[in-house]
Amino acid sequence: MLDTLIKNALAIPMTDAGDVIDNCSIGVEGGKIVYIGHETPEAREVIDAGGRIVMPGLINAHAHTAMCIMRGYADDYPLKSWLYDKVFPVEARLDERAIVAGATLGMAEMLRTGTVSFSDMYFCQPAVAKAAEKIGMKANLCNAVIALGDGYVFENDRAVRETAELLSKYGASGSIRADVSIHAEYTSPPAVWRRVHEWAKEYGVITHIHLSETLSEHEEAKTRHGMSAARAFEANGIFDTPVLAAHGVWLEEDDMAVLANNGVSVAHCPVSNMKLGSGSADTAAMIRAGINVCLGTDGACSNNSLDLFEEIKLAALVAKAEALDPTALPAYEALKMATVNGARAQGRADETGRIEIGLDADLIMIDSNSPHLRPIYDPVAAVVYSAHGSDVCMTMVRGRVLYRDGEWLTLDIEKAVRDVEEYAVPIVLNR
Numbered sequence: 001m002l003d004t005l006i007k008n009a010l011a012i013p014m015t016d017a018g019d020v021i022d023n024c025s026i027g028v029e030g031g032k033i034v035y036i037g038h039e040t041p042e043a044r045e046v047i048d049a050g051g052r053i054v055m056p057g058l059i060n061a062h063a064h065t066a067m068c069i070m071r072g073y074a075d076d077y078p079l080k081s082w083l084y085d086k087v088f089p090v091e092a093r094l095d096e097r098a099i100v101a102g103a104t105l106g107m108a109e110m111l112r113t114g115t116v117s118f119s120d121m122y123f124c125q126p127a128v129a130k131a132a133e134k135i136g137m138k139a140n141l142c143n144a145v146i147a148l149g150d151g152y153v154f155e156n157d158r159a160v161r162e163t164a165e166l167l168s169k170y171g172a173s174g175s176i177r178a179d180v181s182i183h184a185e186y187t188s189p190p191a192v193w194r195r196v197h198e199w200a201k202e203y204g205v206i207t208h209i210h211l212s213e214t215l216s217e218h219e220e221a222k223t224r225h226g227m228s229a230a231r232a233f234e235a236n237g238i239f240d241t242p243v244l245a246a247h248g249v250w251l252e253e254d255d256m257a258v259l260a261n262n263g264v265s266v267a268h269c270p271v272s273n274m275k276l277g278s279g280s281a282d283t284a285a286m287i288r289a290g291i292n293v294c295l296g297t298d299g300a301c302s303n304n305s306l307d308l309f310e311e312i313k314l315a316a317l318v319a320k321a322e323a324l325d326p327t328a329l330p331a332y333e334a335l336k337m338a339t340v341n342g343a344r345a346q347g348r349a350d351e352t353g354r355i356e357i358g359l360d361a362d363l364i365m366i367d368s369n370s371p372h373l374r375p376i377y378d379p380v381a382a383v384v385y386s387a388h389g390s391d392v393c394m395t396m397v398r399g400r401v402l403y404r405d406g407e408w409l410t411l412d413i414e415k416a417v418r419d420v421e422e423y424a425v426p427i428v429l430n431r
């Protein structure tokens with residue numbers, strides 16, 4: 001007997017464009033998808049989808065989840081003063097309890113809006129890993145190495161110690177995984193990049209970086225290295241192991257070829273890029289070049305939401321507007337970014353991102369009975385252009401329902417909000 005059967009679903013398996021299965025049953029056993037079809041095999045728990053859309057859970061490929069504590073704290077500032085006058089001083093005051101509180105609220109939001117797995121770059125990640133494990137979400141976690149100033153000693157860096165801890169505890173497989181991270185080209189020298197890369201080789205993990213987010217950053221890299229950041233990373237061997245690069249707003253054609261040749265994934269973060277006035281990445285050109293493009297929300301201090309449905313719709317719209325061509329990024333391609341491509345970027349292509357037998361049952365249900373989702377001619381278009389994260393009515397990770405109909409089954413939502421508002425907010429406001 002199966003553990004769980006989802007029946008009567010309008011399934012979008014994300015296995016191929018145009019694939020939609022009406023009146024679909026999905027059987028789950030041991031956390032895996034073991035049945036897809038029109039029968040209704042016996043199961044201990046039956047979830048009647050009632051014709052609602054069921055699809056793979058979403059993957060947020062670039063987040064700073066704990067920054068939820070700064071949601072709405074610093075809006076409409078120029079990027080430099082946003083970062084140096086608002087964000088960095090707060091981050092210097094944060095302790096582990098505040099960070100875990102923010103990350104927990106962020107995970108609650110992600111589950112509520114259909115995200116099952118996230119790639120996160122922040123501080124205190126060993127503690128965030130424990131919280132994610134308890135909640136049951138999947139996560140690729142890293143603490144970015146930033147090496148500014150003459151007095152920098154790699155061994156004394158908190159990010160280095162935390163990375164070592166994550167690597168030894170989680171490594172490159174499982175629901176929680178360690179990634180390593182070079183924060184960005186402009187925040188550390190090549191000698192430090194190569195130290196981080198040693199880990200990537202030794203543990204077989206992904207290197208998560210920020211790449212060419214702003215025009216000034218992109219141009220300054222050329223002055224510093226005599227070549228673009230992408231080329232400088234390649235020249236230092238950093239792309240010899242899998243890399244997830246966030247943003248890529250100012251990548252030039254040559255850079256795109258470098259990324260494509262090295263199998264680098266790019267996490268497109270359209271909301272954050274637009275809100276910070278950084279520009280808009282040319283994802284259509286990236287896809288043409290052969291780059292695996294996925295989607296990220298970035299932090300809630302530059303977004304201000306972790307709802308990936310916003311990124312999916314914007315990714316499609318921005319590409320069309322930039323190219324003056326409504327065919328530049330079709331709905332299915334945009335949805336693929338948040339599922340199939342995100343899984344690949346996380347090293348989880350054989351595990352999640354599609355509804356396929358043998359993959360983990362990482363599934364979401366969308367309440368497609370709402371007025372704004374009717375009628376449905378094309379379920380993919382409905383999800384991409386009409387749905388919101390708040391339409392998600394169930395989020396399942398590894399066969400376990402973590403959110404359903406307004407209830408979080410593995411976390412105390414009232415406590416999560418209280419911890420942020422009563423403990424973390426006073427630290428943000430320095431009271």
Ligand SMILES: [Zn+2]
Pocket residue numbers: 062063064210246298299
């Ligand atoms: Zn970022």
